[in-house]
Amino acid sequence: MSQERPNKLVTRFAPSPSGRLHIGHAFSALFAVEASGVEGRFLLRIEDIDRGRCRPEFEDGIFEDLAWLGLTWEMPVWRQSDHMTDYASALGRLDQDGLLFPCFCTRKDLQQEARNAMRAPHGPDGPIYPGTCRHISRGESEDRKSAGEPYALRLNMIEAAKRVGALRFHDRGKGSVEVDPASCGDVVLARKDIATSYHLAVTLDDAAQGVTLVTRGEDLLHATHVHRVLQALLDLPVPDYHHHSLLRDPSGRRYAKRDRAETIQALRDAGHTPDAVRAMTTANLQEGL
Numbered sequence: 001m002s003q004e005r006p007n008k009l010v011t012r013f014a015p016s017p018s019g020r021l022h023i024g025h026a027f028s029a030l031f032a033v034e035a036s037g038v039e040g041r042f043l044l045r046i047e048d049i050d051r052g053r054c055r056p057e058f059e060d061g062i063f064e065d066l067a068w069l070g071l072t073w074e075m076p077v078w079r080q081s082d083h084m085t086d087y088a089s090a091l092g093r094l095d096q097d098g099l100l101f102p103c104f105c106t107r108k109d110l111q112q113e114a115r116n117a118m119r120a121p122h123g124p125d126g127p128i129y130p131g132t133c134r135h136i137s138r139g140e141s142e143d144r145k146s147a148g149e150p151y152a153l154r155l156n157m158i159e160a161a162k163r164v165g166a167l168r169f170h171d172r173g174k175g176s177v178e179v180d181p182a183s184c185g186d187v188v189l190a191r192k193d194i195a196t197s198y199h200l201a202v203t204l205d206d207a208a209q210g211v212t213l214v215t216r217g218e219d220l221l222h223a224t225h226v227h228r229v230l231q232a233l234l235d236l237p238v239p240d241y242h243h244h245s246l247l248r249d250p251s252g253r254r255y256a257k258r259d260r261a262e263t264i265q266a267l268r269d270a271g272h273t274p275d276a277v278r279a280m281t282t283a284n285l286q287e288g289l
């Protein structure tokens, strides 16, 4: 029998193959490896649910860049597009529990709503969904679905919050954080074009992969509130969290996939060594402190 130590940490790096990795990703991946500790396990997950934006060459680029940085990860690599049936069955359960509603709003409708209600509550992703389709009768939504109108599935957050009661999660930097479901609104759990969403897939995968410490940028701290609610609704284990600071370019902007000059590939082509790139991530963060 394996004598696995119960406190062996499992961390992961979960990029989307929609562009080449940049120096901010390098930092995030190194942070996850470091956090797993000497005896821990480091996993790699390819977040490729958005088939329209993901490309096989970018997935190859992820493996190439991480290997060049000297990182190793456990095989096999988890690919989200292989797990669509798991996402569908979780959606089925939430639907049966009466926690989902179809949302027919178009992007334009949502923008219009936001303009009409300038003082409407804002969350980290912009205006919080005003609940328009939450009030549509079952009969009307069935008719609209049968007529072929596209719809997303949203979580009824008011109802979800009632069911799960007060929740907290632990962040290694911030300590115990109280979940604020109202700050998230009725998040999308299945997009119109994709039968899942970032929130649902990530929460299910972290549980299925046995991740015990989720490390990611502090720009995703708000998402953890949603994930904690989903864990409670779906009886999933609750990992520890560490939301790290973000690397910034010299003008103070966070790195993004548009910053082609700062991709790991470009840095490598410019003659930098893996050690130099590692050092850059540390130096960048110290400058920003």
Ligand code: GLU
Binding pocket: 014, 015, 016, 047, 202, 215, 216, 220
């Ligand atoms: N796929 C996400 C990203 O590339 C990260 C998701 C996560 O770490 O939870 O930003």
